Amino acid sequence: MIAPANPLRGLTADAPYLASVLRSVKGPVVLVGHSYGGAVITNAAAGNPNVKALVYVAAFVPEKGDALIGLLGKYPGSEIPDAMNEVPFPNPDGTTGKDIYLKADKFRSAFAADLPRSVTNVMQAAQRPAGAAHLTEPTQAAAWHEHSLVGARRGGGQGHSAGAAMLRVRACRYAPDHGGSRGVRTP
Template sequence: MAPAGATAAHGTPGKKPTVVLVHGAFADSSSWNGVVERPKKDGYPVVAPANPLRGLQSDADYVKSFLKSVKGPVVLAGHSYGGAVISKAAEGEPNVKALVYIAAFAPDKGESALELSNKYPGSTLGPTLNTVPFLLPDGGTGNDLYIKADKFHRQFAADVPTRVMTQRAHSRTTEIKASHAVTVSRPGAVTRVIEQAASATTGH
């Protein structure tokens, strides 16, 4: 799948930073469709690369390699598991000027998204998952996780309580009344948060 808005991200850099949108698990880059066009209309180059979803390190390595192809400053936004990916991908990348977490995991050093999802009582993700083994080209194996079809709407798009990770990271927080699939249901509100972070990097 071609990344949404890829041509804009690789063009001549302008005054505004490139917004790079990273989706999470159980989704693809089309989950950003409602968001992509809005900052583009405001003059921001925007791209939503496909997150491979093959493990945190390999996913972060892919995003990091993608970032090296983007000229000029970057605002990196992640949704859900994509938050863990952007945290790792941004390490040592001086062109990344801001990280934006959209209903996302913001892990501390040594933490995983799985650990965070099981950190507090009441997590309902585990029982909704199906595990499907896969074979890698190098002969290695792994497991894909899928939310059961009859559980997907309630599990993935249900409203969620306040997230402790924003407090720990001393993040600037914007509360939006929405489900976890906020990039789909409230793209305008998500865009405003991203553009606020982007404008702060340029002083506008």
């Protein structure tokens, strides 16, 4: 088993990076994504015959052409937009980029409401920023059309994350029509 880091720069950087890691793996691959990681695995797995299943844990399950910012507006219930804190940084070319952090007071509710506060306090303090491009770059491929799809979300949690909203809609509404797909609700 390997758990490659997600660079969190945007789909045009993160998906090819993960795809390159996948090409180094000999044998069958099962990819698991949470939140934005769902969009990354959706793109990275496209056309890879070694990928046997995609597992979405409270994750985005985008269709080709979807940008996450559009999905956040399309499926209500996410607290992510109100939790975002944009922080500018200088790019090597002199332009200004934006990193997105989740605000400390909104992190738990927006991202991991079903976890103990002691855990989410550490997660919040150690969070890595995501490049603003991760919200606006469109999905180039929807690998869940070609691989088995499993959607999972915790049953007892608040489920206010963007991924939870997307998973409810996509996995529960669309996955039953996709051969080999199923939704799982954990306690």
